[in-house]
Amino acid sequence: MKFLEHKAKEVFARYGIPVPRGIVVSSPDGIVDPPLPCMVKAQVLVGGRGKAGGIRPASTLEEARQAASEILGMAIGGYRVKEVLLAERLAIEKELYLSLTIDRSAREPLLMASALGGVDIESVPRDEIFLEHVPAMIGIQPYAIRALRKRLGLPKGVGDQVADIVRKAYDLFRHEDAELVEINPLAVTTDGRVVAGDAKLVVDDNAEYRHPEYAAMDQDRTPLEAEAHDKGITFIQLDGDVGVIANGAGLTMATLDILNLKGGRGGTFLDLGGTDDPAKVREAFEILMKAQPSVILLNIFGGITKADTVAVGIQQALDAMPSKIPVVARIKGVNEERAKDLLREIGTHPAETIEEAAELAVKVRAGGR
Amino acid sequence: MAVLLTKRARVLVQGITGHQGTFHTRAMLDFGTKVVAGVTPGKGGSKVEGVPVYDSVREAVQRRRANASIVFVPAPFAKDATIEAIQAGLKLIVVITERIPFHDCLELMPYARSRGCVVIGPNCPGIISPGHAKMGIMPNHIFGTGDVGVISRSGTLTYEIVNEITKAGFGQSTCIGIGGDPVVGTNMVEALALFQKDRATKRIVVVGEIGGTAEEETAEYVKKHVSKPVVGYVAGRTAPPGKRMGHAGAIIQGTTGTAESKMRAFADAGVPVADYPADVPRLLASS
Numbered sequence: 001m002k003f004l005e006h007k008a009k010e011v012f013a014r015y016g017i018p019v020p021r022g023i024v025v026s027s028p029d030g031i032v033d034p035p036l037p038c039m040v041k042a043q044v045l046v047g048g049r050g051k052a053g054g055i056r057p058a059s060t061l062e063e064a065r066q067a068a069s070e071i072l073g074m075a076i077g078g079y080r081v082k083e084v085l086l087a088e089r090l091a092i093e094k095e096l097y098l099s100l101t102i103d104r105s106a107r108e109p110l111l112m113a114s115a116l117g118g119v120d121i122e123s124v125p126r127d128e129i130f131l132e133h134v135p136a137m138i139g140i141q142p143y144a145i146r147a148l149r150k151r152l153g154l155p156k157g158v159g160d161q162v163a164d165i166v167r168k169a170y171d172l173f174r175h176e177d178a179e180l181v182e183i184n185p186l187a188v189t190t191d192g193r194v195v196a197g198d199a200k201l202v203v204d205d206n207a208e209y210r211h212p213e214y215a216a217m218d219q220d221r222t223p224l225e226a227e228a229h230d231k232g233i234t235f236i237q238l239d240g241d242v243g244v245i246a247n248g249a250g251l252t253m254a255t256l257d258i259l260n261l262k263g264g265r266g267g268t269f270l271d272l273g274g275t276d277d278p279a280k281v282r283e284a285f286e287i288l289m290k291a292q293p294s295v296i297l298l299n300i301f302g303g304i305t306k307a308d309t310v311a312v313g314i315q316q317a318l319d320a321m322p323s324k325i326p327v328v329a330r331i332k333g334v335n336e337e338r339a340k341d342l343l344r345e346i347g348t349h350p351a352e353t354i355e356e357a358a359e360l361a362v363k364v365r366a367g368g369r
Numbered sequence: 370m371a372v373l374l375t376k377r378a379r380v381l382v383q384g385i386t387g388h389q390g391t392f393h394t395r396a397m398l399d400f401g402t403k404v405v406a407g408v409t410p411g412k413g414g415s416k417v418e419g420v421p422v423y424d425s426v427r428e429a430v431q432r433r434r435a436n437a438s439i440v441f442v443p444a445p446f447a448k449d450a451t452i453e454a455i456q457a458g459l460k461l462i463v464v465i466t467e468r469i470p471f472h473d474c475l476e477l478m479p480y481a482r483s484r485g486c487v488v489i490g491p492n493c494p495g496i497i498s499p500g501h502a503k504m505g506i507m508p509n510h511i512f513g514t515g516d517v518g519v520i521s522r523s524g525t526l527t528y529e530i531v532n533e534i535t536k537a538g539f540g541q542s543t544c545i546g547i548g549g550d551p552v553v554g555t556n557m558v559e560a561l562a563l564f565q566k567d568r569a570t571k572r573i574v575v576v577g578e579i580g581g582t583a584e585e586e587t588a589e590y591v592k593k594h595v596s597k598p599v600v601g602y603v604a605g606r607t608a609p610p611g612k613r614m615g616h617a618g619a620i621i622q623g624t625t626g627t628a629e630s631k632m633r634a635f636a637d638a639g640v641p642v643a644d645y646p647a648d649v650p651r652l653l654a655s656s
Contacts, residue, residue, distance in 0.1 A: 046611075102471055104551045104581040104618070107478050122623055136475035177472050206617065207470035209445060234615050238607075249549060249615025250523025250578055253604040254646070257628075260607045261644055269608075271615040301525045301532075303508020304396075332532075354529070355645055 046077030095185035177207030240265025243293030281313025302333025371498035488554025515540020537650030549616030579605030
């Protein structure tokens with residue numbers, strides 16, 4: 001679950017991390033008493049909003065409304081700006097960087113900080129970044145914070161505030177099941193305050209059951225992806241035209257790759273998972289057909305999955321949503337002969353191997369049958 | 370011999386009375402696995418597929434000398450179940466459960482290691498040593514005895530590749546599905562190190578995918594420590610950045626985790642990478 005900046009800042013504030021005063025509006029008319037001077041910031045879940053013109057300064061109410069009306073409705077990274085945050089403009093003396101992530105290789109949380117904040121951390125030289133793993137069972141210890149302060153060369157007053165923010169950020173990271181807490185910039189103001197200038201927060205989807213309050217938040221999904229998500233279907237829209245459906249994440253990715261090697265381009269990633277329930281197969285197919293692919297490529301390797309009941313689901317979907325979209329199907333599994341007969345009966349193109357299925361999909365798409 | 374799992378395993382099934390637990394208990398027994406006990410709190414005293422069920426792991430260990438466990442319990446209870454098994458002294462625990470919160474695994478995995486316990490998974494198909502035993506959910510019939518060690522982050526894609534390996538006349542010493550999550554108990558390098566040491570394993574197949582840097586670290590390890598031939602496969606060459614491709618761990622973040630980087634790392638380490646699953650046995654034969 002990705003958080004918009006203003007949503008992340010709400011959570012930050014709840015944990016006592018200082019954030020600039022601000023208001024959120026979805027129309028310029030909603031701006032009544034903004035903190036001035038302010039920054040008007042597009043609220044989108046994708047990066048690069050500054051470069052796209054989604055962040056502008058304003059000194060008066062009129063300027064704020066003007067900036068908001070220009071930013072609202074903009075498309076940034078393919079997503080419409082529906083809200084803007086008007087945040088108190090800070091008099092910044094120095095910009096720091098602070099983040100907590102999960103280091104997959106070390107299997108531990110990773111604390112990162114730098115005195116060179118305000119830019120993409122990937123562009124900061126490695127030797128300017130403070131890195132320290134945190135043992136998850138024990139939590140952050142004072143030595144780590146001492147080392148961080150020294151490394152960033154923080155004077156006493158600022159150092160004390162940063163230390164407090166690090167502890168609170170780690171509390172947040174743990175208790176909110178975060179994958180990422182990033183404060184960039186962590187601003188040091190001319191009057192010596194330390195404030196989170198921006199806020200990035202990603203909470204682990206697997207932990208949604210512990211944080212049901214976040215489940216309703218908008219995510220960076222297309223309308224069809226959102227519909228699939230609500231139905232519990234793993235579905236991603238891609239920029240090709242072949243509707244790919246398979247069982248298992250790895251096999252679905254491999255099917256897309258093989259299609260590509262054979263000259264086709266996948267338009268969907270649909271992972272059917274371990275199901276052979278015809279109703280679920282039908283539901284998945286309905287989503288797939290709404291994506292309007294030029295051809296559907298189905299690849300099931302079911303060691304245990306019953307191939308024939310998957311075929312029944314496909315039949316039901318095609319009956320319910322009559323369409324001219326051709327289907328190429330490769331199914332391995334229990335009762336696969338019966339499945340192949342049924343697939344032939346309903347006019348789909350059966351294939352033996354993935355490679356054959358991918359070649360056939362490319363051919364069928366081009367009009368050859 | 371095989372890796373981690375042999376005939377000596379006396380397997381306990383945690384969550385045996387659930388649909389998956391029951392179904393796969395039958396399949397594991399059919400494969401010749403010594404499934405000696407099941408645990409479901411509150412269901413002690415019953416039997417599933419002839420296997421006695423207990424209320425706690427300690428009872429199962431005391432009464433039936435279970436020494437390994439496979440966990441099928443739902444995600445919210447998986448951490449509890451795994452810790453219970455570690456505390457009861459089990460040294461091999463396979464966690465099939467998917468969608469366990471990452472922070473639970475961040476606690477669980479270092480703790481297991483500190484107790485000398487090997488965890489496989491979560492979100493994995495398990496481990497299988499043909500001729501010995503299976504602790505997992507893989508289809509039995511696609512495996513055969515042989516000398517290929519298989520390591521994979523995926524489920525069905527592994528079956529596809531194993532099926533090709535077996536069809537081509539090879540068999541497997543052990544196949545370890547390490548799981549599709551970002552934080553796993555046994556990672557690719559650790560699994561590879563086991564196969565390098567195992568005398569029954571003559572060659573190794575590594576099935577990777579986008580996300581993280583496990584394949585790059587594996588390639589480095591191959592360069593320094595592996596004398597046996599290794600063949601690779603990388604899924605997700607056409608995956609867009611920033612999207613989670615089904616597995617929690619299968620995501621390209623910034624410039625990290627691309628298939629290109631993994632394939633390049635394998636190539637640099639002299640590990641041939643298959644374009645198609647059917648190419649894997651061909652590359653094995655020529656390696």
